[in-house]
Amino acid sequence: MTGVARNRVLDWIKTNLFSSPFNIVLTFLLLFVATKLLWNFLDWAVLRAVWGGDAETCRHGAGGACWAYVRDKARYVLFGHYPYEQQWRPQLFVAIFFLLSLLTQFKRFWSKYLTAAWVVLPLGAAGLMWGGFFGLTHVEMEEWGGLPLTLALAFLGISASYPIGIVLALARRSEMPVIRALSVIYIEVIRGVPLISMLFMAAVMFPLFLPEGITISKVVRAQVAIIMFASAYMAEVVRGGLQSLAKGQYEAADAIGLSYTKKMVFVVLPQALKAVIAPTVNTFIGLFKDTSLVFIISLSDLMFTTQASLQDADWLGFTVEGYIFAAFVYFVFCYFISFSSSRLEKELKV
Amino acid sequence: MQQELKKAAVAKGDVARQPNQLSDEIAVKISGLHKWFAGFHALQGISLSVRKGETVVVCGPSGSGKSTLIRCINRLEVHDKGRITVGGTLLSNDIRAIERVRADVGMVFQQFNLFPHLNVLSNLTLGPIWVKKTPRAKAEQTALANLKRVRIEEQAYKYPSQLSGGQQQRVAIARSLCMNPSLLLFDEPTSALDPEMIKEVLEVMTELSHEGITMIVVTHEMNFANMVADRVIFMDEGQIIEENTPEEFFANPQHERSKLFLSQIL
Ligand SMILES: Nc1ncnc2c1ncn2[C@@H]1O[C@H](COP(=O)(O)OP(=O)(O)O)[C@@H](O)[C@H]1O
Ligand SMILES: [Mg+2]
Numbered sequence: 357m358t359g360v361a362r363n364r365v366l367d368w369i370k371t372n373l374f375s376s377p378f379n380i381v382l383t384f385l386l387l388f389v390a391t392k393l394l395w396n397f398l399d400w401a402v403l404r405a406v407w408g409g410d411a412e413t414c415r416h417g418a419g420g421a422c423w424a425y426v427r428d429k430a431r432y433v434l435f436g437h438y439p440y441e442q443q444w445r446p447q448l449f450v451a452i453f454f455l456l457s458l459l460t461q462f463k464r465f466w467s468k469y470l471t472a473a474w475v476v477l478p479l480g481a482a483g484l485m486w487g488g489f490f491g492l493t494h495v496e497m498e499e500w501g502g503l504p505l506t507l508a509l510a511f512l513g514i515s516a517s518y519p520i521g522i523v524l525a526l527a528r529r530s531e532m533p534v535i536r537a538l539s540v541i542y543i544e545v546i547r548g549v550p551l552i553s554m555l556f557m558a559a560v561m562f563p564l565f566l567p568e569g570i571t572i573s574k575v576v577r578a579q580v581a582i583i584m585f586a587s588a589y590m591a592e593v594v595r596g597g598l599q600s601l602a603k604g605q606y607e608a609a610d611a612i613g614l615s616y617t618k619k620m621v622f623v624v625l626p627q628a629l630k631a632v633i634a635p636t637v638n639t640f641i642g643l644f645k646d647t648s649l650v651f652i653i654s655l656s657d658l659m660f661t662t663q664a665s666l667q668d669a670d671w672l673g674f675t676v677e678g679y680i681f682a683a684f685v686y687f688v689f690c691y692f693i694s695f696s697s698s699r700l701e702k703e704l705k706v
Numbered sequence: 707m708q709q710e711l712k713k714a715a716v717a718k719g720d721v722a723r724q725p726n727q728l729s730d731e732i733a734v735k736i737s738g739l740h741k742w743f744a745g746f747h748a749l750q751g752i753s754l755s756v757r758k759g760e761t762v763v764v765c766g767p768s769g770s771g772k773s774t775l776i777r778c779i780n781r782l783e784v785h786d787k788g789r790i791t792v793g794g795t796l797l798s799n800d801i802r803a804i805e806r807v808r809a810d811v812g813m814v815f816q817q818f819n820l821f822p823h824l825n826v827l828s829n830l831t832l833g834p835i836w837v838k839k840t841p842r843a844k845a846e847q848t849a850l851a852n853l854k855r856v857r858i859e860e861q862a863y864k865y866p867s868q869l870s871g872g873q874q875q876r877v878a879i880a881r882s883l884c885m886n887p888s889l890l891l892f893d894e895p896t897s898a899l900d901p902e903m904i905k906e907v908l909e910v911m912t913e914l915s916h917e918g919i920t921m922i923v924v925t926h927e928m929n930f931a932n933m934v935a936d937r938v939i940f941m942d943e944g945q946i947i948e949e950n951t952p953e954e955f956f957a958n959p960q961h962e963r964s965k966l967f968l969s970q971i972l
Contacts, residue, residue: 607782608819612833612885613809622832626823 425674436501449481501656509647521590546588559653597628637697739788750944763931766941812882820866872903
């Protein structure tokens, strides 16, 4: 730190934290509380924690966190009831997502091939989890669970709701009153209904309307509900981008004779979508976390397996550790999405 | 040779304007045109014919309907009454016909309206490739030729934000030229420019006029009108008040409002 910078920091501290006797007292009080909280947490999570062994070791430990629980349950929480010795398949599934996201970080890898890889590889990995070929045992979808399910719900949710949201946003600004009205009704109705009730409808009500003999798996129904929900929010984000664009851009595109579709594809959307990268990613992160609600209709996503792991009679009473682990996994992914978006904004020089 | 002499003379401003060679073919025919904005009568019965090769300057006080008039010609505004025929096509709700007319009519805006996410070359090739279905290589060749025509071929790979206002406006003109238009519309092309950049844009426009491109120019540059226009049209309150050769219009305005306008602007 240079002398000037240090002075500025000191000035800031002086004017903001120690400007009056009341402020001084408040500053020290908050400092004290914060330190105390942090210390208590570290004491529990590190100093007095138990890192190995079984539930008994934890119960006779120093009263700190029981990370032995996480060690024992992590595989189940992450991969659910997928046959234990076959879990390299879901592991590969997760690794592929990780690898693709990593490559996508760098503009120099952007190409048709990467786009194709984003379609082919997840499908291939899902096929691998399904099995039934090359001597791989077939694993029923009901046994898939944990992280791959969460990732799949989020990935498909994002890749479907983004284009649908764009179409809805364009429809909402359409000059055709019927199309505009349909879009407005859809968006406002969906935004007025909580996701949980849509998931319940998908799980309980929807099958009642299906003709006899036809069943649609609950995962698919939940996925559709998530996509429908996220699309409405996506639409409003995109609409903001469309509105931020100067009228002159539309007129210049019209004036050279571009058709509506070409105007949108080549002139309007590239600018509008770029302008709303940050709120778009915000919606994606929201969607990622919202997938955790499917545990309510007993789909075994990460949240479901976390809760199920807490029911193990051998390991009763380690709720906090269980939820901290789940929170940590969600955080890693959401932070990764957020990090990627700020990289993307930099790459595109927003 | 004669062209060269004339250009030099016009640039120096010391020789009387020489009229363009005009054919008898009609580029634009407007009759009985009315336009309302939510009850406000912006155009009140405009009739106007522009011949092929002609340069028409439209002037008049702010709010008199000049922009609205030329924006009706490529249907950026939809007129409420009257007929507009552009290159033989009658403007109606037929979207195909509108797109055809727009592909054939270039427009240059006051605010340039270049596409900021595309570099100069892509700005120029977008229309030819996607509207006229020109092969990319051919479109780029034409684009570079037109950049040369407006004297900024060295900026082909820059982005609009990296150019000065005058350069951006010349790119916008080149973008219109790439569509090989039979009519160019200019809506106050120099009003957003610093004085030192106005000249470079007007020079390009002067050359285009002499090359025989049909142009309708809304501008307050009365010197340009005097030197380049074949006809000056004066508008006020949504009507054409006076229509004359520049010599007559500037030396001998017929109407009180024209006199007032000229006295204020010159
Ligand atoms: N989109 C619009 N909505 C409402 N009024 C408009 C619109 N465009 C233009 N007008 C009005 O029409 C009149 C003519 O405008 P315009 O053609 O832009 O004038 P000029 O270009 O001669 O300055 C002005 O009074 C203006 O306020
Ligand atoms: Mg105007």
